[in-house]
Amino acid sequence: MHEDFPVPxxxxxxxxxxxAAGLTAATVARRYHPEKSIAIIRRDSPVPIPCGIPYIFGTIGSVERDLIPDALLDFEGIDLVEEEVARLDRENRQVVLADGTTIGYDKLILATGSTPLIPPIPGADKQNVFVIRKNVDQISEFLTALxxxxxxxxxxxGFIGVEFADEIKKHSDKNVTVVEMLPHCLALSFDASFCAAAEKQLxxxxxxxxxxxxxxxxTGGEKVAGVRLASGTELKADVVLISAGVRPNVELAAQAGLKADPVAGIWVDRHMRTEDPHIFACGDCAAKVSFFTGKPCPVRLASVATMEARVVAANLYENRRENPGIIGVVSTVVGRVAFAAAGLTEEAARREGFAVVTGEAVTPNRHPKVMPGVTDTRVKLVFEKGSGVILGGQALGGESVGELINVVATCILNRMTCEQVALLQVGTHPLLTAAPTNYYLSVAAEAAAQKLHGERN
Amino acid sequence: MHEDFPVPxxxxxxxxxxxAAGLTAATVARRYHPEKSIAIIRRDSPVPIPCGIPYIFGTIGSVERDLIPDALLDFEGIDLVEEEVARLDRENRQVVLADGTTIGYDKLILATGSTPLIPPIPGADKQNVFVIRKNVDQISEFLTALxxxxxxxxxxxGFIGVEFADEIKKHSDKNVTVVEMLPHCLALSFDASFCAAAEKQLxxxxxxxxxxxxxxxxTGGEKVAGVRLASGTELKADVVLISAGVRPNVELAAQAGLKADPVAGIWVDRHMRTEDPHIFACGDCAAKVSFFTGKPCPVRLASVATMEARVVAANLYENRRENPGIIGVVSTVVGRVAFAAAGLTEEAARREGFAVVTGEAVTPNRHPKVMPGVTDTRVKLVFEKGSGVILGGQALGGESVGELINVVATCILNRMTCEQVALLQVGTHPLLTAAPTNYYLSVAAEAAAQKLHGERN
Structure with missing residues (x-):
């Protein structure tokens, strides 16, 4: 416990x-309610920046350089309590800590996160088999072994596996192997041709x-020695990292009688309120619905967590914001290429029952092509056939792909049609983007619009 | 005239x-109408890529490396006629060339562009005083003198002046001075603090x-020797570049009796059709209205030209697309910093009669801050106070600012409120963007939302 912060x-x-969720909820709530007292209770001290974890091996160098600064909380006048929570006492509106101490609340925000999933593989409990927990000691232990x-x-x-593999290989000559059950790496976010491009970089x-x-x-004795695959292949291994997804931390909520599913998460309404009007949930622990189908959505991302936290922070005393459902927007770098995706892949859209039309573009990210830093950007957009409404997009190329996908996400959020995306008004510049005649999204959307036009005539 | 292409x-x-406008109109029309014959008539051969022109001095090296490739037209089956047009014969639906030859049309697209404005300054006709015309010989002549x-x-x-100054100084030790009438450079696109940041880079x-x-x-004899300012300052000058805006080329349209204004451009309806149902106009020559006010809009950009060309190309035989009015989205690089803007500045919004609320954010473009390539990104968003609807945005920072402004532009096009912008769903990544807790646009929009909330309560 921080000696500076006695438990309130x-x-x-x-x-x-x-x-991400808890921190954002607390700091945004502070802005809307300068007069309220706010406390964060957290188990770990300090907290690693989650998205930075794959880069601690070489780029960042140590987990100590990848921490959320606590000074912010102090600055915002937010009490910090570093304790394990034992249970929620909803009747008396208080949180019971492991040592029996209680902290009363008027509004409670559950941002308890998720826990890495360990598949039932024999030998997964051997020494030097790791998952990534957002905990400084455990990450340091993994780094030492690595x-x-x-x-x-x-x-x-998935992203964590691919990012760790890329980072380790960029900064060492270790023998790194990624094993993926699906036909491709990153297959939940990208269609096959984009996955293949990432695999080629790896x-x-x-x-x-x-x-x-x-x-x-x-396999191995006390310590891991290898990994055996269904195909019969045996791989030598000094260290195994399992990155097979996460499960929401729903125990506190479930034990307190709140509706919660161990796979889907803590149930919340569109305003991110649980069944108890005084309790909200956001981030990895909260159940999510798809923006596209309203069905449960397994996406767990820090950027989703912060969006949900902003909804919670504004809604504590009145319903001011609605969670429109999760689009799913991701970006990464593999080798020297940035990859990004938003919404449904073509494959996922078809699986969900959509008839789709797609449009693609391959365009240099500078103009003319002789400009420094030029590289091709590839874009694929997916539209619903009847309405022409955009369902998803994928891009690969240079650094700006990280923001280009946010243009796509904004098109999705606004349910724009391919006709509208083709007419996006954008800024272009020789040193920063494609030529205006050739802007990635306009060209890809125009290609889809032309297909739809052709079919109707 | 191309010997390969006899005049049809x-x-x-x-x-x-x-x-930009003519080329895009022709190539997009080709996709929608594979069975139609299409011809482009142009005066100059070949055509420089307009946005690349400020970078020919050093980065590109020569105007020959900054040309729109004609091979595309050949590939698309578009006839190319390199001739001066003398007049339009609307009654007989034909274009009359300078030598009297005629080319008949069913649909005519005017993409005649603009001409640099030369202010009535005594001595502006001296040798070595230049404006930038999109013509290879004239640009080469300017380069030689430069x-x-x-x-x-x-x-x-403005952009051309600032970009030329930056480029010349980056690649030479010449004595470069920019003279601007307004209180700041780039003042039509940015509020004062962003202009000041650009001036600091310069x-x-x-x-x-x-x-x-x-x-x-x-001043000078036959050849320029200097520039005299109203303040009495005298500047030595071997070369003067005048970049003081453009005037639309409306002569052909006006002489043919079409409604056209020498400052505003050729009048078109929302479908980009002139008063003659067989004649369309797009790009710099066409009159524009503001997305925000419906009033005439002086913005002349290649990216606007291509958007308008896509409207024209789809509407030739039926009204399929509407021009929603011009937002105005720009980006550039000054020194080592990217600058970008979309929509109205705070100052322009107030001048147009909007009550506004703004939100700002200054955020590193990587996370954690120890990641390579980190630099601060500054964002300012402008919202209408009553509705909370976004009117504009400005950003400066690293390369991705070029696409970040296109996220802002897409928010504007969809008339999103600050509440909605605060909840944008975006992809974030340590090597590509701000942290999810700190995403530029969410933070800036949240700041504006909080101001509005505070005023209402």
């Missing part, structure tokens, strides 16, 4: 959890990528 | 002008910037 008896607004290792196997080719960096492969056993 | 007797679709010059004076601190690169200064005379 009560606070108007109590937040459980100090990562630095000493020669053969590294990463189980799961391969040229020297990462071995095994897709459509299932791990059946983690 | 007629084409279904005839375009006059081969720059290379030989020591003292360069640029009259007009100053640290060694460019002299004189604002609030009017040129009263260009």
């Amino acid at each position: 008896e009560a606070a108007d607004i109590v937040v459980i959890g100090g990562s 630095r000493a290792a020669h053969d590294v196997v990463i189980v799961g080719g 391969a040229s960096a020297g990462v071995k990528v095994l897709t459509g492969e299932k791990v059946t056993e983690i | 007797e007629a084409a279904d679709i005839v375009v006059i002008g081969g720059s 290379r030989a010059a020591h003292d360069v004076v640029i009259v007009g601190g 100053a640290s690169a060694g460019v002299k910037v004189l604002t609030g200064e009017k040129v009263t005379e260009i």
